[in-house]
Amino acid sequence: MRLVPWTLWPVGVVGLESLLAWASASNGAIQEWHESLADETAALQDVSSDVCWHAGFTKERCCRGDPTTSPDCWDGSYSFGECCPNADCWIGSFTYEFCCGEKHGLGGNKACWSGGFTHQLCCLANATSNSWADILSSEIETEQFYQMDDFYTDAQYGDEWGYYSKGHVLLGGGKGQDGTEQTQQFAHFTTYPMALSPHFARVFCRLLFIMWVQLDERAPFRVVEMGAGSGQLAYDTQQCVRSNALGLAPALWRRWAAAFEYTIMERSPALRKRQQSRGLRSVAGDAQTTGSCKSVLAALAASPACQGADGDAPECEAQERGTAEAGASVVLSNELLDAFAPVKLRFSLYGKPNITDCRSWQEVRLVHTITEDKLRSLLHILGYSEEMTEGTISQVRGYTDATFCAMANTTIGLEVQQQVSSNTSCLAITFSLSELVNHLDLGVPFASHNMRMRIRKDTKLSDRLRMITERLNGELQTSVALPRDVYRQVRHQLRDWPDLEADFLHTIQTHLFPVSISQERCDDLEWWFKAHEARIAKLALFYRQLGYPALHLVVRPGEDNFIDLVDCLLGPTGGFKLSLDYGANFEGLAHSLSVDGTNDGIFVPPIPHELMEGLPDCHNFWPKCAGRIDWTTFVDFTNLAAAGERRGWRTVFYGPQNLLEQFSRLNLTRNGRLYSVPGYPVLQDAWISRHVKGWYGRESDMDGTGVQRWTSFKALLLEKPSAKEVLSPILFPSWHLDTRHTDPCWSFDPSTVPLADWIPRQGNDSHDALTKLTDEINQDLGRQYAEGYEEAQLAVRLVDFMVAKSGCEAVHPVSAAAILERPVQWEALSVQQCPLMSLSRNR
Numbered sequence: 001m002r003l004v005p006w007t008l009w010p011v012g013v014v015g016l017e018s019l020l021a022w023a024s025a026s027n028g029a030i031q032e033w034h035e036s037l038a039d040e041t042a043a044l045q046d047v048s049s050d051v052c053w054h055a056g057f058t059k060e061r062c063c064r065g066d067p068t069t070s071p072d073c074w075d076g077s078y079s080f081g082e083c084c085p086n087a088d089c090w091i092g093s094f095t096y097e098f099c100c101g102e103k104h105g106l107g108g109n110k111a112c113w114s115g116g117f118t119h120q121l122c123c124l125a126n127a128t129s130n131s132w133a134d135i136l137s138s139e140i141e142t143e144q145f146y147q148m149d150d151f152y153t154d155a156q157y158g159d160e161w162g163y164y165s166k167g168h169v170l171l172g173g174g175k176g177q178d179g180t181e182q183t184q185q186f187a188h189f190t191t192y193p194m195a196l197s198p199h200f201a202r203v204f205c206r207l208l209f210i211m212w213v214q215l216d217e218r219a220p221f222r223v224v225e226m227g228a229g230s231g232q233l234a235y236d237t238q239q240c241v242r243s244n245a246l247g248l249a250p251a252l253w254r255r256w257a258a259a260f261e262y263t264i265m266e267r268s269p270a271l272r273k274r275q276q277s278r279g280l281r282s283v284a285g286d287a288q289t290t291g292s293c294k295s296v297l298a299a300l301a302a303s304p305a306c307q308g309a310d311g312d313a314p315e316c317e318a319q320e321r322g323t324a325e326a327g328a329s330v331v332l333s334n335e336l337l338d339a340f341a342p343v344k345l346r347f348s349l350y351g352k353p354n355i356t357d358c359r360s361w362q363e364v365r366l367v368h369t370i371t372e373d374k375l376r377s378l379l380h381i382l383g384y385s386e387e388m389t390e391g392t393i394s395q396v397r398g399y400t401d402a403t404f405c406a407m408a409n410t411t412i413g414l415e416v417q418q419q420v421s422s423n424t425s426c427l428a429i430t431f432s433l434s435e436l437v438n439h440l441d442l443g444v445p446f447a448s449h450n451m452r453m454r455i456r457k458d459t460k461l462s463d464r465l466r467m468i469t470e471r472l473n474g475e476l477q478t479s480v481a482l483p484r485d486v487y488r489q490v491r492h493q494l495r496d497w498p499d500l501e502a503d504f505l506h507t508i509q510t511h512l513f514p515v516s517i518s519q520e521r522c523d524d525l526e527w528w529f530k531a532h533e534a535r536i537a538k539l540a541l542f543y544r545q546l547g548y549p550a551l552h553l554v555v556r557p558g559e560d561n562f563i564d565l566v567d568c569l570l571g572p573t574g575g576f577k578l579s580l581d582y583g584a585n586f587e588g589l590a591h592s593l594s595v596d597g598t599n600d601g602i603f604v605p606p607i608p609h610e611l612m613e614g615l616p617d618c619h620n621f622w623p624k625c626a627g628r629i630d631w632t633t634f635v636d637f638t639n640l641a642a643a644g645e646r647r648g649w650r651t652v653f654y655g656p657q658n659l660l661e662q663f664s665r666l667n668l669t670r671n672g673r674l675y676s677v678p679g680y681p682v683l684q685d686a687w688i689s690r691h692v693k694g695w696y697g698r699e700s701d702m703d704g705t706g707v708q709r710w711t712s713f714k715a716l717l718l719e720k721p722s723a724k725e726v727l728s729p730i731l732f733p734s735w736h737l738d739t740r741h742t743d744p745c746w747s748f749d750p751s752t753v754p755l756a757d758w759i760p761r762q763g764n765d766s767h768d769a770l771t772k773l774t775d776e777i778n779q780d781l782g783r784q785y786a787e788g789y790e791e792a793q794l795a796v797r798l799v800d801f802m803v804a805k806s807g808c809e810a811v812h813p814v815s816a817a818a819i820l821e822r823p824v825q826w827e828a829l830s831v832q833q834c835p836l837m838s839l840s841r842n843r
Ligand SMILES: C[S@@+](CC[C@H](N)C(=O)[O-])C[C@H]1O[C@@H](n2cnc3c(N)ncnc32)[C@H](O)[C@@H]1O
Pocket: 164, 191, 192, 193, 194, 226, 227, 228, 229, 230, 231, 232, 233, 265, 266, 267, 268, 271, 285, 286, 287, 288, 333, 334, 335, 336, 339, 340
């Protein structure tokens, strides 16, 4: 990272270019994608075309009709099913004559056309073939395959067996020996508000104060914190306001303290109880739905100030949406968004996929299997009679056969059957196909006829398929698949039997299965496809050039719903939304998922031994200990900002969390009034713990889990406009939410996956860049980007500390150059004035 003299940004300057303005101006990537689709040589090859057509044999001649129309085309080496994109059209009563016969005229028989089966494809053989995954599941009901976000929600927050609903989430708390309130710890982990208490909250407290000033001393100034955990941030922030911990002028502080109100919205009943036991106001609600708006507004309107008031003060009247008087002014969250339920999507790069057409995408769902014997003994222990047990088993067996044997008997399933032994179960056949997709080295094709050809003719692929199928067949020979509702029912019955539940978790197997996206989901994601079209186009070009068959992306539908909820709470006079969490920008996350098909974007945080007792290996595969451990995902800050911008909001700041802190004093003038706001650093007492180092962006031994630096803690500040000018309580320069906004002063971009940044910087040919990549270069990149990530933050903090200690003169280019050129001076300055330097010096 090049260290450049930073300019402190004046308040009111827009930190980021608008993502929407950029999106409409950046149709370049979309156009480039479309052009590349038109160019057959750049598009991913139709592998069948490569080998099927020579001499007088052409697709136009041989594929028109059905396998019997041009028998001379098929000599035994190649077949209609391997060569023709329309081969899946002809099944059962759907024959060429029935669908395309002359009597039906130009458009063919309308009764034949639905979804991907069109006149263009079936009659003219002149369209992209259907995907084999669609063919596999097109005739079956996938409703009972668990959607990933439903499973995630049940396991984390479900009333029945959700981890957060059980009340074992927190340890500690209560009064210590000296009678003071003890900091409470989550059972699995700690969070910054707890680890850095009370300093973390004071950084927030200072920002809230500046927001209050910028909102013209709004009264009441209502802060809503969503997902408050132990309530530490709420507790410390209110203490900060009440005790004037910021050191504001007394008259000013009185006005501020009188206007300030704080309310929590919390989903977990156990945590809500804990918050209330600390004297905090906490109302039930789910941050992933606008439905929570009404109850939160009711809680705001019932604030202590309104309790005894008579008459009808407008701030005490709850409405459907926030009003100028009764709405919230700021919505805060720390480590809330990472709990939102994810959905994994797959976008095939084969053929001419349309990014904004939902049918080009698939959604990964989950299927659970268990052996019949295990299910039988479990049901017995749960008190089922013999008759009920056998009835349930026969019902589940019927479901398994109807669903999975139907898939095993599709054109693609039959192809697999040709390659494996005759006693292979339907479950093994179908799951082996979905597992194969993650073997990126095989470049598994998307088109169904291409897949049939590869299974038949590519021994590397068919050997791998056989290997997977044999393993799965051994594991699943006597297994049945549990429909989602039966899985839920079993978990419901196990909820009070922890040992039995652990035994169940040992036994149950979870399989990931890509299927077509439901209409409801398509409707929900329509805006997302459009908002990110240019970014997806750029990724698609990149990965297709590298020969990848698909992009993998994770979307949390709750992010858009959350912004909708905040929009409802903030009311027409606007306000702020500030979220802290770990995560990154859209492209960084998409890269990390696309290079590794087994990465579902779900992370299992470290788990204490006592919680793991009796459980299987919870880290090996994230669904393994569903309901018994915490899960988390990486937040897509670009998506949140885009969701805000589509509602007319402004993106004010995005960057590492420590950029919220300001050590130097801030002088503000608003409506002719001068406000002098003292700075507040977390390093207030020169107390350096590993958490303090973490706050300042230093790589620490905190997690030891191999989490990459570019995903670490960030803040995103959005503003629902309340004034003509953009208001910003944060002075430091934002990081980019889109790689095209990367600061030109950055010689590389440590905020994303190193290779994804490095490859395009090597020139236009990605393949060529990859051939230059050695293990040594790769390792060096990892180190360089991790250090760059830290230094980009430390540089800002150092400037802030220098300004706080010696005034702006200290960072004037001339003075800065004099210091930088003389290591002795630099050392002296750092030792005397800047304890933060020890963080960077001790590297
Ligand atoms: C990891 S904890 C963070 C707690 C706290 N903000 C802190 O930093 O210590 C996540 C918190 O968000 C809450 N939560 C998770 N999903 C939620 C949702 N959809 N709506 C409201 N609260 C939620 C959890 O119950 C928990 O209190």
